[in-house]
Amino acid sequence: MEEKKLDLNSIIGFILIFGILIWIIYQNQPSEAKIAAEKAKKEQVKKQEKVNQVVVNLNPVAPLTIVAGDSTQLANAQKTLGGFAYSASLPSAKVSFTTIENEVLKLKIANKGGFIVEASLKNFEKFKKGSGQLVELIKDNNSDLNIQFLTADNRTLNTKNLYFEPTLSKVGTDQILSMKLKAGDNEFLEYKYILKPNDYMVGFDLRSQGLNKVLNIAKPLDLEWNFKSYRNEKSVSYENRYAEVHFEYEEGKTDYVGQGNDKVESPIKVNYIAFKQHFFTSILLTDKPFETSKLKSDNLVLDETIDTTFTKQFKANVPLAFTNGEIDYKMKWYFGPSDYKTLKKYDKNLEKIIPLGWGIFGWINIFIFIPLFGFLSSYIAYGIAIIIFTILIKIAMSPITYKSFLSQAKMKVLRPEITELGEKFKKDPMKKQQETMKLYNKAGVNPMAGCIPALIQIPFMYASFQFFPSAFELRQKGFLWADDLSSFDQIFKLPFHIPLYGDHVSLFPILASIAIFFYMKMTSGDQQMAAPQQEGMPDMAKMMKIMIYVSPIMMLIFFNSYGAGLSLYNFISNLITIGIMFVIKNYIVDSDKIHAQIQENKLKEPKKQGKFQQRLQVAMEQAEAQKAKNKK
Numbered sequence: 001m002e003e004k005k006l007d008l009n010s011i012i013g014f015i016l017i018f019g020i021l022i023w024i025i026y027q028n029q030p031s032e033a034k035i036a037a038e039k040a041k042k043e044q045v046k047k048q049e050k051v052n053q054v055v056v057n058l059n060p061v062a063p064l065t066i067v068a069g070d071s072t073q074l075a076n077a078q079k080t081l082g083g084f085a086y087s088a089s090l091p092s093a094k095v096s097f098t099t100i101e102n103e104v105l106k107l108k109i110a111n112k113g114g115f116i117v118e119a120s121l122k123n124f125e126k127f128k129k130g131s132g133q134l135v136e137l138i139k140d141n142n143s144d145l146n147i148q149f150l151t152a153d154n155r156t157l158n159t160k161n162l163y164f165e166p167t168l169s170k171v172g173t174d175q176i177l178s179m180k181l182k183a184g185d186n187e188f189l190e191y192k193y194i195l196k197p198n199d200y201m202v203g204f205d206l207r208s209q210g211l212n213k214v215l216n217i218a219k220p221l222d223l224e225w226n227f228k229s230y231r232n233e234k235s236v237s238y239e240n241r242y243a244e245v246h247f248e249y250e251e252g253k254t255d256y257v258g259q260g261n262d263k264v265e266s267p268i269k270v271n272y273i274a275f276k277q278h279f280f281t282s283i284l285l286t287d288k289p290f291e292t293s294k295l296k297s298d299n300l301v302l303d304e305t306i307d308t309t310f311t312k313q314f315k316a317n318v319p320l321a322f323t324n325g326e327i328d329y330k331m332k333w334y335f336g337p338s339d340y341k342t343l344k345k346y347d348k349n350l351e352k353i354i355p356l357g358w359g360i361f362g363w364i365n366i367f368i369f370i371p372l373f374g375f376l377s378s379y380i381a382y383g384i385a386i387i388i389f390t391i392l393i394k395i396a397m398s399p400i401t402y403k404s405f406l407s408q409a410k411m412k413v414l415r416p417e418i419t420e421l422g423e424k425f426k427k428d429p430m431k432k433q434q435e436t437m438k439l440y441n442k443a444g445v446n447p448m449a450g451c452i453p454a455l456i457q458i459p460f461m462y463a464s465f466q467f468f469p470s471a472f473e474l475r476q477k478g479f480l481w482a483d484d485l486s487s488f489d490q491i492f493k494l495p496f497h498i499p500l501y502g503d504h505v506s507l508f509p510i511l512a513s514i515a516i517f518f519y520m521k522m523t524s525g526d527q528q529m530a531a532p533q534q535e536g537m538p539d540m541a542k543m544m545k546i547m548i549y550v551s552p553i554m555m556l557i558f559f560n561s562y563g564a565g566l567s568l569y570n571f572i573s574n575l576i577t578i579g580i581m582f583v584i585k586n587y588i589v590d591s592d593k594i595h596a597q598i599q600e601n602k603l604k605e606p607k608k609q610g611k612f613q614q615r616l617q618v619a620m621e622q623a624e625a626q627k628a629k630n631k632k
Contacts, residue, residue: 080155081155081157081162082151082153082155082157082183082214083151083183083184083187084157084181084182084183086183086184087165087181087182087183088163090163090165090182092163092164092166094111094163095110095111095112096111096166097110097111098166098168098177100168100175100177100193101195102195102197103122103197103198104122104123104199105119105120105121105195105202105336106119106120107119107193107195107335109177109193111163111164111165111166111179112163112164113145113159113160113161113164114145114159114164114179114181114191115143115144115145115146115160116138116143116145116193116333117139117141117143118136118138118139119136119137119138119139119335120134120136120137120139121134121136121137121200121336121337122134124337125476126230126231126232127232127233128234128483128484129483135232135280136230137230137277137280137282138282138335139230142229142230142310143225143227143228144225145159145160145223145225146158146159146224147159147189147222147223147224148222149215149216149221149222150215150216150219151214151215151216152213152214152216159189164179164180164191165179166178166179167180173197174194174195174196175194175195176192176193176194176195177192177195178191179191179192183211183214184210186209186210187209187211187214188208188209188210188211189206189207189211189327190205190208190209191205191206192204192205192206192207193333200334200335200336200342201333201336201346202332202333202334203332204284204331204333205330205331206327206329207327207328209326211325211326211327212325212326217322217325220291220319220320220321220322221320221322221327222320223317223318223320224315224316224317225284225314226314226315227275227282227313227314227315228300228310228312229277229311229312229314230277230309230310230311231309231310231311232277232279232280233279233486234484234487234488235487235488235561236301236304236307236308236311237304237561238278238487238488238561238563239277239278240300240301240311241259241278242276242277242278242469242470243277243278243311243312244256244257244258244259244297244312245257245265245273245274245275245295245296245297245314245316246274246276246352246353247265247267247271247272247273247274248270248271248272248349249267249268249270249271250267250268250269251269252349255267256353257295257296257297258297259299260297260299261298261299263296263297263298264294264295264296264297265294265295266292266293266294267295268291268292268293269289269291270286270290270318271285271289271349272285272348272349272350273295273316273318274350274353275316276338276353277312277338278338279337279338279472279475279486280336280337280338281334281338281353282333282335283332283333283350283353284331284333285331285332285334286329286330286332287329287330287331288329288330290318290319291319291321292318293316293318294316294317294318295315295316295317296314296315296316297312297313297314297315298312298313299311300313305503334346338354338470338472339472339473340354340356340470341370341374355470356470357462357463357466360459361459361466362466364459364460364463365463365466369389369463369467372392373385373386376388376389377473381477381479382473382474382477382479382485382565383477383479383485384479386485386565386568386569387572389569390569390572390576391572391576393573394573394576394577394580397457397460398580400456400457401457401577401581401584405581405584405585464569464573465566468563468565468569469486469562469566471565474563474565479564479568481507482507482508482564482568484564485563485564485568486564486565487563488502488504488506488560488561488562488563488564489506489507489508489564489567490505491505491507492504492505500557502560502561504560505560506559506561506567508559508564508567508571509555509556509558509559509562511567511571512555512567512568512571512574513552513556514552515574515575516555516570517548517551517552518574518578519574519577519581520547520548520551521548522578522582555570
């Protein structure tokens with residue numbers, strides 16, 4: 001009996017995939033030294049923050065409240081705040097807040113600093129459905145907005161330390177909150193918040209009036225936005241993987257700041273800055289682009305068993321340019337879900353922050369996966385929609401699967417003759433290769449025909465790895481034992497943590513691993529029988545036997561903390577592929593007919609070789625001639 005061998009292209013593909021997975025996992029695991037260094041750095045930062053807090057509390061630039069009619073306090077405030085001592089003399093110069101809300105969003109704005117100190121999403125719960133805890137993007141001082149400016153008398157002031165005067169009004173159905181930092185009755189810096197009904201987008205006009213003689217207008221103001229993103233999902237490490245700073249710049253280009261620590265980008269002509277979490281995002285948009293910017297991201301999850309409250313620390317610095325001695329920017333805030341359809345309806349290119357993949361992978365998601373899954377899920381439950389979605393994709397890909405299997409079957413029929421050529425020209429590999437190519441051409445068989453269909457399927461596989469983790473609609477949607485298809489489907493909590501695997505057992509990854517094991521078991525024999533013996537190559541059969549077990553284990557480890565929706569898709573996908581292969585193998589492809597067809601092709605005049613085959617043939621002949629010449 002012939003020894004079964006593995007197709008070289010398949011083994012190379014498996015080895016590359018295996019190597020890439022190992023590399024990714026290795027690269028994402030910080031060393032103990034790095035963890036210790038980062039923890040030390042964080043502790044040092046905390047100490048410095050405490051010192052800074054003490055300094056701020058003692059600093060005379062801290063916000064002052066003046067008792068009405070107290071000329072001494074007013075004089076002292078003027079020494080510190082200059083013209084803006086006026087704002088400290090108003091009744092609004094106190095710790096107070098104004099709340100505006102609609103059907104989906106609730107905002108709380110502070111007098112001190114004039115910025116949003118609470119932003120709650122009224123229709124979404126954190127961690128799990130029924131938790132009773134609303135998603136709060138901003139709370140407990142995790143975010144602040146500050147403008148640092150230089151006054152005409154050379155004082156450096158920060159708006160976050162000064163008091164704004166609030167005025168709430170309503171125009172039609174729109175709520176309008178004006179926050180004014182005053183240097184006089186008609187001299188002020190204004191933040192105007194405009195909240196429309198049932199909308200996640202908040203208008204934010206930032207302008208000055210009458211300050212051209214109060215401020216030093218020789219250089220732009222410095223706006224700084226700090227944001228510490230709260231954990232909102234079941235897995236902090238999984239959520240952190242998708243927490244990033246995204247931005248649009250130079251008329252439509254989009255990019256993001258990388259993962260890790262001290263990651264910085266400095267784009268120019270910026271249209272929006274998005275502090276994106278996994279399923280929610282906070283975005284600052286501007287109608288007049290920021291000429292320059294500095295965007296920074298720091299990872300706060302060094303140990304997922306300890307760092308469970310925050311995911312990332314984001315920071316943005318942008319200049320606000322003066323126009324005719326005043327500041328005038330029409331901006332907007334977005335506080336809402338990172339949902340492709342929701343973001344796209346604003347027609348601001350915001351949907352580009354959803355990581356759907358680049359090039360063809362993104363096109364597959366945008367033009368096939370999103371519309372198809374959106375249609376299915378609008379009529380049926382999400383778990384069933386994933387199953388039907390997978391069935392439709394696999395049926396559409398079945399002709400490609402058939403082509404691949406048919407190529408394997410043809411190669412399998414030719415295997416005895418190829419083996420014979422190998423024995424005949426054992427000592428002359430070049431001659432053996434030439435005769436093998438002639439045999440392929442004479443029999444009408446293309447050895448690459450099986451690779452091309454497999455390559456066509458790769459973009460769809462990669463697209464699914466981008467689509468399911470980004471599908472907001474799966475968040476907190478249950479199916480069978482999984483209570484949240486966007487997170488892992490834990491069936492058992494481990495009393496310990498396993499490196500790379502986690503502290504829980506998910507069932508869908510186990511089922512997907514079993515399915516891929518049987519799929520590889522089913523197809524490996526045909527692939528080995530189809531592949532000719534490669535001179536000087538290692539025992540591919542043994543390597544394939546190893547890969548049959550390694551690949552499912554890798555899938556089990558890799559998917560254990562991934563969303564259940566992706567694992568369900570892969571489980572159903574492999575089951576369907578097994579079924580399709582079984583039908584093709586037993587009811588469609590007839591080895592006897594293929595053998596007869598090949599024998600018939602041999603009697604015909606060989607097909608004209610393609611240009612690539614011709615060049616390859618010429619190269620081999622030249623090499624053979626050179627070899628003969630060297631022997632002489």
